[in-house]
Amino acid sequence: MMALVTIYIDDKKIIANSEKTILEVARENNIEILTMCHLKGLTDVGACRLCMVELEGSPKLFSACTTKVAENMIVTTNSERIKRYQRITTELFFAERNHICAVCVSNGACELQNLGYKVGMEAIRYPHLFPQCDVDTSHPLYVMDQNRCISCSRCIRACAEVEGAYNWDMMGRGYQIRVISDFNTPWGESTTCTSCGKCLQACPTGALWAKSIVQGQQDKHPEFITDLMERRKMKL
Amino acid sequence: MNKKKLATVWLGGCSGCHMSLLDIDERILDVAKLADIVKSPVVDGKDFPEVDIALVEGSVTSDEHLAELxxxxxxxxxxIAFGDCAAMTNVTGMRNYFDLKDVFETSYVNSISNDQEGEVPDNPYLLRLHDxxxxxxxxxxxxxxxxxxxxxxxxxFYVLFEFLNDRTPNLSEAKKLKYG
Amino acid sequence: MGTTLREIVYDIGGGIQGGGQFKAAQTGGPSGGCIPTEHLDVKMDYEELMKLGSIMGSGGLIVMDENSDMVDVARFFMEFCVDESCGKCVPCRVGTKMMHDLLQKVCENKATQLDIERLEELAVYVKECSLCGLGGSAPNPLLSTLRHFRHEYDTRVQTVIKSENLVHQ
Known part of the structure; x- marks a missing residue:
């Protein structure tokens, strides 16, 4: 049942629908909360931990994308602690895989790069892990480059929830997780992939890209996924 | 006002950052008013002297680089770490995904142009690469x-000019952050 | 509940095997903390252990004598957490691996002061930002050894990075 609640985000009083998450309410009111794994229209998983916010009365942090608003909730999104943690998360993203902006198709139009600029990251203070990663070029149209993957699972959710093809999935555990096609077979041999390209649009970095694109020419439109889901809801 | 001493150094990089430094064009005159470039790949100089500001391009790839740094x-x-290689290893770090031994063999032994006659050089005067x-x-x-x-x-230029005028630049606030 | 650690170790357990000196007890399984000698008289219950940076957890209890290397203990438990991390959220997936690698560096006497600072920062971050309880408690052995056995970290720190540590022998 829908109810209206009063919440305070960074001292701003907001009347909000109790069905909504903190992130949705904040975005509707032009309060910026950084995210990576969130894409409007897809189910939220709370995996990137960038959207952590402080709630008054609790020493814990909460992920804004998976926490629903409640009456008299007092939310802080921009404390020094939050900013520090956002920066560490960003640095860990860069240190985890092999993000070499200079040779990437997404250079200049990359959500991860923009995130770095937003948190003011000049250099990565942590040692890089430098894992050996595969590049799957077997698909006639697209490429999957594990080096640039941040494991946000947006491609997986787009494939399952929007296209309904269930081509992508996650394999392994810990720092060794990999996004796989079908049962870890080459993407080109997939029996489920419809080559619709929705995963490409959902991908925030240069991990998924079309072969027709050269370095620095990527132009992605993740909002297309959002738009599509909104239209479906309206039965257009 | 005392002129500051400026040095630029080229470690494991492609020298592209130095090319970009030259691209500050006539603004180099503004820099020259405030500082002397005492050591640089584009300036003749023997030993690294005491300086106020050093722009170091490239990453640390060998024991020689480390000693120099x-x-x-x-x-x-x-x-000042100058460029992506100095800051986060960038392209130079792409050999880090492999064993150093494999890297050597790929470039000296197995590459096609070697006609299967190549061998890994083993001379004590050569650089000793880090893993x-x-x-x-x-x-x-x-x-x-x-x-x-x-x-x-x-x-x-912005960073140099700020430092030469005893201010601390802030790339984030100046909206000048850029990777790649 | 409420029995002191000393009673458990010396009366119920029969003391340290081989006549060694008690150095630390690690409670609560791999994500618990280490309790040093000066807290031997702690009453074993949820609140008291929590105050020392440890937990009741699974109820496991590992007693160590003076031959134990506390940094290596922290590294060992972190290795377990790296393996157990599911990989969904960033702090736990990357943070545990990063902390493990840094602890390995300390164990091999290759770490600098910067690495200790990174460890401290990462430990608190992973604890507060992780999605589930595994990441939330994974840094406990690290945090408690940093708190009670700080000197074991500090004595291994190198002032200058050495070239021979970077070249394969």
Whole structure:
């Protein structure tokens, strides 16, 4: 049942629908909360931990994308602690895989790069892990480059929830997780992939890209996924 | 006002950052008013002298680079990591995903142009490569970082000019952050 | 509940095997903390253990004598957490691996002061930002050894990075 609640985000009083998450309410009111794994229209998983916010009365942090608003909730999104943690998360993203902006198709139009600029990251203070990663070029149209993957699972959710093809999935555990096609077979041999390209649009970095694109020419439109889901809801 | 001493150093990089430094064009005259470039790949100079500002391009790939960097750190007031290689290893670090032995064999033995006659050179006078390429801040404390591959000439000039006028630049506030 | 650690170790357990000196007890399984000698008289219950940076957890209890290397203990438990991390959220997936690698560096006497600072920062971050309880408690052995056995970290820190540590022998 829908109810209206009063919440305070960074001292701003907001009347909000109790069905909504903190992130949705904040975005509707032009309060910026950084995210990576969130894409409007897809189910939220709370995996990137960038959207952590402080709630008054609790020493814990909460992920804004998976926490629903409640009456008299007092939310802080921009404390020094939050900013520090956002920066560490960003640095860990860069240190985890092999993000070499200079040779990437997404250079200049990359959500991860923009995130770095937003948190003011000049250099990565942590040692890089430098894992050996595969590049799957077997698909006639697209490429999957594990080096640039941040494991946000947006491609997986787009494939399952929007296209309904269930081509992508996650394999392994810990720092060794990999996004796989079908049962870890080459993407080109997939029996489920419809080559619709929705995963490409959902991908925030240069991990998924079309072969027709050269370095620095990527132009992605993740909002297309959002738009599509909104239209479906309206039965257009 | 005393002129500051400026040095630029080229470690494991492609020299692209130095090219970008030259792209500050006539603004180099503004820099020259405030500083003398005492050591640089484009200036003749023997030993690394004591300087106020050092722009260090490239990452640390061998024991020679490390020794040089430690020497620079001792003799420099403000050490600036110059470019993506110095800041986060970038392209130079792409050999880090493999064993050093494999890297050597691929380039000296197995590459097609070697006609299967190549061998890994083993001369004591050659550089001794480290297992992993490291960014500068893994080896010594770094005072400032200019990312970018290469950094924009505008960004370089902005940072130099601020430091030469005894101010601390802020790339984030100046909206001049750029990787790649 | 409420029995002191000393009673458990010396009366119920029969003391340290081989006549060694008690150095630390690690409670609560791999994500618990280490309790040093000066807290031997702690009453074993949820609140008291929590105050020392440890937990009741699974109820496991590992007693160590003076031959134990506390940094290596922290590294060992972190290795377990790296393996157990599911990989969904960033702090736990990357943070545990990063902390493990840094602890390995300390164990091999290759770490610098910067690495200790990174460890401290990462430990608190992973604890507060992780999605589930595994990441939330994974840094406990690290945090408690940093708190009670700080000197074991500090004595191994190198002032200058050495070239021979970076070249394969």
């Amino acid at each position: 430690l020497h620079i750190r001792k003799n420099t007031k403000t050490l 992993k390429v490291l960014p500068l801040q893994e080896c010594v404390p770094v005072d400032f970082v200019i990312p970018g591959c290469p950094p924009n000439a505008d960004t370089i």
